[in-house]
Every structure is written in C-alpha cells, then in structure tokens.
Amino acid sequence: MSDRPTSGRSKSWFSPPGLALRAIVAGIVAGAVGIAASELLAGMITGTPSLVVAVGSFIIALQPPGAKDVVISVFGTNDKTAVNVAVVLVALLVAAVAGFMGHRSFESAARLLIAFGLVAFLAAALQPLSSPGLAALNATIATAAGIGALRILLGEAGFMAPVRFELPTFGRAGGGLAAADPAGSSAVLAPSRRRFLVRSVEFAVGAIALGVLGRVLLDRQHPGSAPVSATLPAASDTAQPLTAPESLSAPGITPIVISNDSFYRIDTDLLIPQVDASTWQLKVTGMVDHPLVFTYQQLLAMPLFEQYVTLACVSNEVGGSLVGNALWTGAHLKTVLAQAGVQSGASQIVGRSVDGFTVGFPTEYALDPAREPMIAVGMNGKPLPAEHGYPARLIVPGLFGYVSATKWLSEIQLTTREAFNGYWVPLGWAKDGPIVTESRVDHPTGGASLSAGSVDIDGVAWAPDRGIQGVDVRIDAGQWQPAFLSRAISKATWVQWWLRWQATPGSHTIEVRATDGTGATQTEAKHAPAPSGATGFHAVTVSVT
Ligand SMILES: Nc1nc2c(c(=O)[nH]1)N[C@H]1C(S)=C(S)[C@@H](COP(=O)(O)O)O[C@H]1N2
Numbered sequence: 034m035s036d037r038p039t040s041g042r043s044k045s046w047f048s049p050p051g052l053a054l055r056a057i058v059a060g061i062v063a064g065a066v067g068i069a070a071s072e073l074l075a076g077m078i079t080g081t082p083s084l085v086v087a088v089g090s091f092i093i094a095l096q097p098p099g100a101k102d103v104v105i106s107v108f109g110t111n112d113k114t115a116v117n118v119a120v121v122l123v124a125l126l127v128a129a130v131a132g133f134m135g136h137r138s139f140e141s142a143a144r145l146l147i148a149f150g151l152v153a154f155l156a157a158a159l160q161p162l163s164s165p166g167l168a169a170l171n172a173t174i175a176t177a178a179g180i181g182a183l184r185i186l187l188g189e190a191g192f193m194a195p196v197r198f199e200l201p202t203f204g205r206a207g208g209g210l211a212a213a214d215p216a217g218s219s220a221v222l223a224p225s226r227r228r229f230l231v232r233s234v235e236f237a238v239g240a241i242a243l244g245v246l247g248r249v250l251l252d253r254q255h256p257g258s259a260p261v262s263a264t265l266p267a268a269s270d271t272a273q274p275l276t277a278p279e280s281l282s283a284p285g286i287t288p289i290v291i292s293n294d295s296f297y298r299i300d301t302d303l304l305i306p307q308v309d310a311s312t313w314q315l316k317v318t319g320m321v322d323h324p325l326v327f328t329y330q331q332l333l334a335m336p337l338f339e340q341y342v343t344l345a346c347v348s349n350e351v352g353g354s355l356v357g358n359a360l361w362t363g364a365h366l367k368t369v370l371a372q373a374g375v376q377s378g379a380s381q382i383v384g385r386s387v388d389g390f391t392v393g394f395p396t397e398y399a400l401d402p403a404r405e406p407m408i409a410v411g412m413n414g415k416p417l418p419a420e421h422g423y424p425a426r427l428i429v430p431g432l433f434g435y436v437s438a439t440k441w442l443s444e445i446q447l448t449t450r451e452a453f454n455g456y457w458v459p460l461g462w463a464k465d466g467p468i469v470t471e472s473r474v475d476h477p478t479g480g481a482s483l484s485a486g487s488v489d490i491d492g493v494a495w496a497p498d499r500g501i502q503g504v505d506v507r508i509d510a511g512q513w514q515p516a517f518l519s520r521a522i523s524k525a526t527w528v529q530w531w532l533r534w535q536a537t538p539g540s541h542t543i544e545v546r547a548t549d550g551t552g553a554t555q556t557e558a559k560h561a562p563a564p565s566g567a568t569g570f571h572a573v574t575v576s577v578t
C-alpha cells in the first residue's frame with residue numbers, strides 16, 4: 034500500500050481500510066448499474082425477464098419445507114415488494130464482495146459477477162413463462178454493465194489504470210478534476226477521491242433513475258385488469274339478484290359481495306401473469322378416456338352459469354382479510370369431466386397454471402352433487418381480472434384457494450391422490466384444505482373509542498360450503514348472545530351478522546363465534562394458519578366513554 038498517494042487530509046481514505054471501503058463502494062455502485070440495466074431491458078422489451086423477479090421467484094419456489102411462517106409472509110401483496118428489495122440487497126452484497134475482491138484482482142471480481150449473472154440467468158430461464166434467449170440476453174447485458182462499471186470505478190479509485198473515454202489528445206489525460214483535487218495528487222493518472230466520488234454518484238443516481246424507470250415500465254406490462262378487448266358472454270343460468278335480507282347495511286359492515294378491485298389477491302407471482310387468450314388453451318389430461326383441449330372461445334361457448342362463492346386463503350389469520358365473496362361465471366367442471374370421461378381410480382383432480390402453480394383436490398369432492406365446482410371466466414359480471422386469473426381459473430366451493438382455486442388455469446389433470454402433491458403440500462401445508470369455519474368482527478374496529486349507549490356490532494361469518502347456522506357474540510367473556518344474520522345466498526357463501534349493544538363506560542372485549550351448517554361451533558383453541566387454517570375467536574377491544 035506504500036505506493037498509494039497519501040496526504041494529511043486523505044489519510045483515512047488511502048489507509049488500507051479506506052481503500053477497502055472505496056473498493057466496496059465501487060462494487061455496490063457497479064452492482065446497481067447491472068441491476069438497473071436488467072430492469073431497464075425487462076421494462077423496454079416485453080418478454081424479457083427481470084433478473085430481480087427471476088431470482089425472487091426462484092427463492093419463493095425454493096422455500097424449504099418448514100419455513101411456513103416465511104412463506105405466509107411472502108404471500109401478502111406488500112411482501113412482494115419485500116422480496117424484490119431483499120433480492121436487490123443480496124445482489125448489492127455480492128457486488129460489494131466483488132468490489133472488495135477487485136481491489137486486489139479485477140479478474141476475480143469479474144469472475145464473481147459473471148457467476149452471479151449466471152445464477153440470475155438460470156433462475157430466469159427456469160421461470161415457466163420465460164424465453165431462455167431473452168433471459169440470456171438480459172443476464173449478459175446486466176453482467177457486462179456491472180463489470181464495465183466496476184472497471185471504470187476501480188480505475189477512478191486508483192486500483193487500476195483509469196478508463197478514459199476522452200483520449201488524451203488534448204494533453205490533459207487526467208482531466209481538470211485531477212488537478213483540482215483537494216486530495217492533492219499530482220500525477221496525471223493518480224487516483225482522485227473527488228473524481229471517484231463524482232463518478233460513483235453519477236453511476237448510482239443514473240442506476241436508480243433508470244432502474245426505477247425500468248420497473249415502472251415492467252409493472253405497466255403486467256396490469257391487474259383484464260385486457261380491454263375481453264368480453265364476458267351472458268350466462269345461460271344466472272344467479273338470482275340479491276334481495277335486501279341477503280345484503281344488510283349497518284355501520285362498518287363488510288358488503289356481501291366484494292368488488293373486483295377490493296378482492297384480496299394471493300399468489301406466488303412477483304408480476305401478474307399476462308395470458309393471451311387468443312393462443313391460450315385449457316387441456317384435460319391424465320386418467321380420462323378422451324383428453325380434451327379447449328380454446329378460450331370454446332370455453333366461452335359452453336353453457337355458462339353464475340354462482341356466489343366465498344373464497345378464503347389458508348394463510349388468513351383470525352380476523353384477517355384474506356377472504357371474499359364474489360359472483361363467479363363459468364363452465365361446470367362436472368360437464369367438462371363428463372366429456373373427458375374420468376376413469377375409475379382417478380382419485381385426484383390436479384389444476385395446473387401457466388405460472389407453474391399447482392393444486393390437487395379429491396375427484397369425489399368435486400363430483401359430489403351438493404356442490405358445483407367451476408372453471409370460472411367471470412367475476413362479478415366482468416371477465417376475470419388478470420390478477421384473479423384471466424382467462425380462466427378454478428373455483429371449488431368449500432376449499433381453500435391453495436388446494437383448488439388455480440388462477441391462469443392451463444391444465445386439469447386426472448390422477449391418483451398418491452401420485453401428486455400440489456404446490457403448497459411439500460412446503461408443509463395440509464393436503465386436504467376444507468375452509469375452516471370462521472367469523473370476524475368488522476365494526477367496531479379494535480382500539481376504537483366509542484360513546485356509551487347503543488353500538489352496532491357487526492361482521493361476517495363463513496363456512497363454505499357447509500353454510501352458517503348461527504353467530505354468537507359475547508362481551509367481556511360474558512353470556513353468548515345470538516346475532517342477527519343476513520339471509521345466506523347459499524351454503525357456499527358467507528353471511529353478515531349484526532347485534533346491537535348497550536355499551537357502558539370502560540374497556541370492553543367483543544368476541545364472535547360461528548356455528549356451521551352441520552351444527553359444529555368453531556373452536557376457541559388458537560392455532561396459527563399453518564398447516565390447515567387459523568382457528569380461535571376473533572376478539573376486538575374497544576374503549577367506551
Ligand atoms: N396460479 C396460481 N393460482 C393460485 C395461487 C397461486 O399462487 N398461483 N394461489 C392460490 C391461493 S393460495 C389463493 S388463496 C387463491 C386466491 O385467489 P385470489 O387472488 O383471486 O383472491 O388463489 C389460488 N390460486
């Protein structure tokens with residue numbers, strides 16, 4: 034290190050720790066340049082995978098069995114941002130290591146970045162919807178951009194000969210900056226703290242701006258809505274319009290039908306899959322006498338029916354919002370299965386998605402005359418929004434989404450129960466996923482301050498497709514009081530419940546419990562969502578003055 038320029042003011046900067054820091058900064062900035070190049074390319078050229086998304090999806094797919102809580106938190110919409118951020122941070126960490134290595138050997142730094150680029154390429158190429166060619170193009174350009182930036186910055190940092198784009202024909206190869214450098218280096222090609230900092234800031238700001246631009250363009254390629262051209266044919270078998278007793282109005286009560294925009298969204302995708310309905314196909318395969326293939330038009334030409342079904346997520350916490358009720362339009366799954374001719378012994382129906390996601394549920398459950406599983410193409414009278422599975426998804430009344438409600442459905446495969454496990458089963462979730470009986474207090478909300486006197490307590494309760502028989506409410510662990518219920522649309526849907534309470538001053542805890550159509554009351558025993566759905570009573574505490 035003795036050949037490094039030193040001076041009083043830059044002592045720490047040129048001390049070994051200072052040099053290492055400079056190299057690490059160079060690495061991080063170079064990493065940002067590489068990531069930005071990848072995001073920009075993905076945003077500008079449709080079909081080019083974002084390497085950040087690819088690595089994130091790969092990590093989601095790799096969730097080791099037992100990492101249930103991590104998996105649950107990865108589910109939520111906000112946590113998708115967290116996955117992106119985590120991938121970027123890990124990439125920057127690798128780049129920091131590369132930078133540190135570069136302060137001794139640029140070759141080894143470049144090799145590390147190439148290795149990382151290769152990992153990102155493999156992750157991208159493994160994505161079900163990706164084009165390996167575009168994945169390779171993106172990984173190559175991103176890696177080259179990162180290595181190029183690192184080379185320039187290491188040059189500015191004085192570890193290597195600086196890269197000069199303006200050739201020294203004007204006799205000022207070092208540029209004016211070097212001469213004016215407060216660090217006081219006199220050699221023309223000497224490292225300059227200021228030039229290094231200026232270049233680093235330029236690269237970092239440019240990378241952030243272009244990376245964000247790339248991501249904005251990328252998100253625009255993946256809207257949550259259905260394509261504008263999509264239309265939903267009228268169903269031949271329509272649901273009865275809702276009547277007043279089926280849809281109560283009370284302060285803060287959850288509407289009986291959740292709009293498409295407000296409906297919860299859960300899937301493993303960091304970007305909403307965009308399916309071209311004109312080339313999309315739905316295959317019926319496996320243990321059937323006649324394998325079938327439907328185009329979107331053929332599916333729409335089937336007799337369509339409407340039904341309200343409440344869909345719930347196994348990850349929903351007690352009192353959580355990962356549940357909703359909608360009017361679904363679709364073809365009868367039973368009709369499609371009858372056309373295909375299900376062979377005896379085909380004990381499981383597997384749903385496969387264009388995104389690689391899979392579910393599995395018993396054939397017997399789907400064929401039970403008590404329920405109408407469907408291949409849904411419409412949601413609340415509109416074509417399925419892209420984020421809810423356009424062009425088609427499965428809806429199986431009574432089952433949690435993770436074992437049934439395949440969005441962006443591409444294949445229905447008949448097999449045995451033993452032969453296959455759906456996506457979440459090896460990750461520690463139950464193979465059977467009947468929706469657990471649950472009830473929720475929506476009004477008043479926990480922590481609310483109320484005035485003494487008459488207070489409306491209300492919420493929803495669901496047990497698809499056993500139906501809800503009764504809902505009880507208790508205050509401060511007192512006597513259970515039966516609540517008033519909305520008239521159930523069907524056993525497959527939730528009900529609203531309501532009770533008027535004479536609130537007295539003090540802090541009070543409101544609890545709710547539901548009894549399903551079989552007469553079974555939900556258990557008070559608290560259980561986390563994994564592996565079969567959360568249990569326990571929802572309780573909210575309010576203060577009354
Ligand atoms: N292709 C695909 N379909 C999927 C999932 C997924 O990750 N990928 N998640 C399932 C889960 S866990 C649930 S709860 C429901 C949620 O459907 P929604 O997003 O329309 O509310 O979709 C199911 N279908």
Ligand SMILES: [Mo]
Pocket residue numbers: 299345346347348433434435
């Ligand atoms: Mo779910």
